[in-house]
Amino acid sequence: MAFHFLQLHTLTPYAGALLNRDDAGFAKSLRFGGTTRTRISSQCLKRHWRTYNGPGGLHEIELPESIRSRRTFDEYVVKPLVEDGLEEAAVRAVTHAFMAELLGESPKAKGKKDKKDDAAEQAAHTSQVTVLGRPEVEYVKEQVRSLAPGLGSKGDALEKQAAKVVQASLDKEAKKNLSAMTMPAGLSAALFGRMVTGDLLARTDAAIHVAHAFTVHEQEQEDDYFAAIDDLVQEAGELGSGHINTTELTSGLFYGYVVVDLPLLVSNLTGCERSQWHEADRGVAADLLRRFLHIMATVSPGAKLGSTAPYSCSHLVLAEAANQQPRTLANAFLRAVRAKEDILEETYRALSAYVVAADNMYPWQGARCYAGMGPVDAIDMPAERKGTIDDVKAWVGERVLES
Amino acid sequence: MATILLLQLDAPLMSFGGPMVDNRGVIQDLPGLSMFTGLLANALGWDHSQAGDLNRLQQRIRYAVRRDLPGSRLRDFQTVDFSQATDDLRVAQLVGWTTRGRPELRKGANNTIREKHIRYRDYLADALYLVALRLVPADEAPTVEDLERALVQPERPLFLGRKSCIPSERLFAGRADADSLLDCLLHHPPLQRPAGDQGPTEATVWWEDGEETGPSPSAIEAVSDERDWQTQLHGGQRFLRRSTVNLGEVHNGTE
Numbered sequence: 001m002a003f004h005f006l007q008l009h010t011l012t013p014y015a016g017a018l019l020n021r022d023d024a025g026f027a028k029s030l031r032f033g034g035t036t037r038t039r040i041s042s043q044c045l046k047r048h049w050r051t052y053n054g055p056g057g058l059h060e061i062e063l064p065e066s067i068r069s070r071r072t073f074d075e076y077v078v079k080p081l082v083e084d085g086l087e088e089a090a091v092r093a094v095t096h097a098f099m100a101e102l103l104g105e106s107p108k109a110k111g112k113k114d115k116k117d118d119a120a121e122q123a124a125h126t127s128q129v130t131v132l133g134r135p136e137v138e139y140v141k142e143q144v145r146s147l148a149p150g151l152g153s154k155g156d157a158l159e160k161q162a163a164k165v166v167q168a169s170l171d172k173e174a175k176k177n178l179s180a181m182t183m184p185a186g187l188s189a190a191l192f193g194r195m196v197t198g199d200l201l202a203r204t205d206a207a208i209h210v211a212h213a214f215t216v217h218e219q220e221q222e223d224d225y226f227a228a229i230d231d232l233v234q235e236a237g238e239l240g241s242g243h244i245n246t247t248e249l250t251s252g253l254f255y256g257y258v259v260v261d262l263p264l265l266v267s268n269l270t271g272c273e274r275s276q277w278h279e280a281d282r283g284v285a286a287d288l289l290r291r292f293l294h295i296m297a298t299v300s301p302g303a304k305l306g307s308t309a310p311y312s313c314s315h316l317v318l319a320e321a322a323n324q325q326p327r328t329l330a331n332a333f334l335r336a337v338r339a340k341e342d343i344l345e346e347t348y349r350a351l352s353a354y355v356v357a358a359d360n361m362y363p364w365q366g367a368r369c370y371a372g373m374g375p376v377d378a379i380d381m382p383a384e385r386k387g388t389i390d391d392v393k394a395w396v397g398e399r400v401l402e403s
Numbered sequence: 404m405a406t407i408l409l410l411q412l413d414a415p416l417m418s419f420g421g422p423m424v425d426n427r428g429v430i431q432d433l434p435g436l437s438m439f440t441g442l443l444a445n446a447l448g449w450d451h452s453q454a455g456d457l458n459r460l461q462q463r464i465r466y467a468v469r470r471d472l473p474g475s476r477l478r479d480f481q482t483v484d485f486s487q488a489t490d491d492l493r494v495a496q497l498v499g500w501t502t503r504g505r506p507e508l509r510k511g512a513n514n515t516i517r518e519k520h521i522r523y524r525d526y527l528a529d530a531l532y533l534v535a536l537r538l539v540p541a542d543e544a545p546t547v548e549d550l551e552r553a554l555v556q557p558e559r560p561l562f563l564g565r566k567s568c569i570p571s572e573r574l575f576a577g578r579a580d581a582d583s584l585l586d587c588l589l590h591h592p593p594l595q596r597p598a599g600d601q602g603p604t605e606a607t608v609w610w611e612d613g614e615e616t617g618p619s620p621s622a623i624e625a626v627s628d629e630r631d632w633q634t635q636l637h638g639g640q641r642f643l644r645r646s647t648v649n650l651g652e653v654h655n656g657t658e
Contacts, residue, residue, distance in 0.1 A: 004558075005560060022479075022480040023480045023521070027532065028480075030415065030477065030528055031418070031474070031475045031477070031528045031529045031628075032528065032529050033529065033596075034529070041479060041481070042567035043481055085505055095460070128590065132409055136500075139502050156610075161590055168424040173505040173506070174504045174505065175505065176497075176506045177500045177501065177503070177504055177505050177506045178500070179504040179506075180497050180498075180499055180500040180507075181500040183499070195498050195499050196497055196499075197498050197499040197500070197507040198501070198507060199501035199502055199503060199507070200451040200452075200503045200635065201451060201452060201551065202499065202500055202501045202502050203451065206566065209560050209562060209566045209567060209569055210416070210566075210567055211416075211567050211569055212415070212416055212567055213569075232553070257569065259543055259560045259569055261560055264559065274448075321555050324555065324556055324573075325446075325555060325556070325557050325560075325570070325573055325574060325575075326560045326561070326569055327570055327571055327572060327573065328414070328415065328569050328570070328571050329571075330414075330571050331413070331572070332413045334596055384496065391408055
């Protein structure tokens, strides 16, 4: 069964770090269940995940032929216009002329590049990939719709006429507009969205929702008093330090939560209509989400890299696929978890008990799996237990691809 | 037929947006009319271009609110880094493309465009609300039945004010029949939280002035929470009444 929503939950520990701070330099916090928790803001998490370009990053994805080639335009621009009664040859010619302008392959644009280089080689060398979603495809379709009926030529003359008509319709501002459409954003824009303009119809909405992460227990913080010593001053025989200050250090087990809107992600990647996401190519979406889960579980959102080395991995990764209204499991930690012996074990118990209670009240109709470290036997909930994060990633990929 | 929809607003962070002040995203004490319009439209799967449908739905919504837990305000510090890895001002200025055929540009001098911008966004933490909502007329599509189905299995993820504010519990809390929205709220038992903490026993209630009679004494509040979905601007003026009720005296259920 194809599910609309993917929900990813993580429990990630960080010790002695200052991951995300406010304008006063203190760790961001959150009042929850009557106690204060340490927090990592949604935008902080998103930024680090979006800009990660290490191994396993989104930039490594090879776009398949269907997205890289003209098939998107044939399927979502040419076909619907022909179905609306427009003449096919004219529509095709104008679409291709428009696309050449958009992707920088028009004779004018080509002339600017080195004449020796093959256009295909150029494309292979660019690290930025052009991904066009529904708003972009709709816009191109409407431009083609207005330009195509005016053409009367046949054969090669038609191609030339189409190129001329498209060029004539684009003034300097309009060309700038098109180049803004293909501005380096690539795959991460399909997931994280594009910069918002005042035009709602041009908007690429983010396909993920990222909750602010917070500790399952009360804030554990320490003021680290430090002095910065000026070695030159010392060598000169003088006393004193160059600078004295305190900085905050916090430790915590953070609960993270992300919702993925699958139909929107597929639409952003392929340009298909949201309601047609089943028929579209979901391979890239599956690859993207497998990688994203790995990034979410292993990439630090942390600051103060040099002084705290805030690098960690999630101890628990729980993935859910469902059509029901997505909901965070935060209330499992409404009563702040107290570490009697093992805080991870207590947290696992609290989470399991909550999931069981929630399933009891609102019958669960989705699929669920998890992989965990440490006292995993304390996890007792209706979900498939997996061995490694790769198993959970594979499971996520399968959920995206199944119909 | 039960014509009142009950909604439970429970999330670690919620944002009931109010008029923005400079770089501050201010919030209000109660959820606005435009928030419910957007939330229900999101559940139904409507998109930005359906301004007519959105305006009509907003016209039909009537609601009353009971705040079981006031929570606390949180001011989130945010920085936006506009600096590009380029010295090209034309690229630095570009925000994005528009369907009007010209790109949207960032206003400002060369040096300010590339700076880090600071902004603040307020949130409501640890709060709990119950809302009774009705549509007038009741038999026009979408009906309250359509809304119930959409809330339980929404087309898109539902959020309370900002995209990061995903609810902890199911928003849909039942359907009811009562003479008035306030009556419905006053008969619904206090919302329980899993931790079982005994919250304050006094709850604040808001209802639309003139539509119903509520507990007295009550204060009057003016809000401008109607959005024109074509222009995306908020305006208008609605008058609400605000009072308090003792949760301990609230009746149990309406069976």
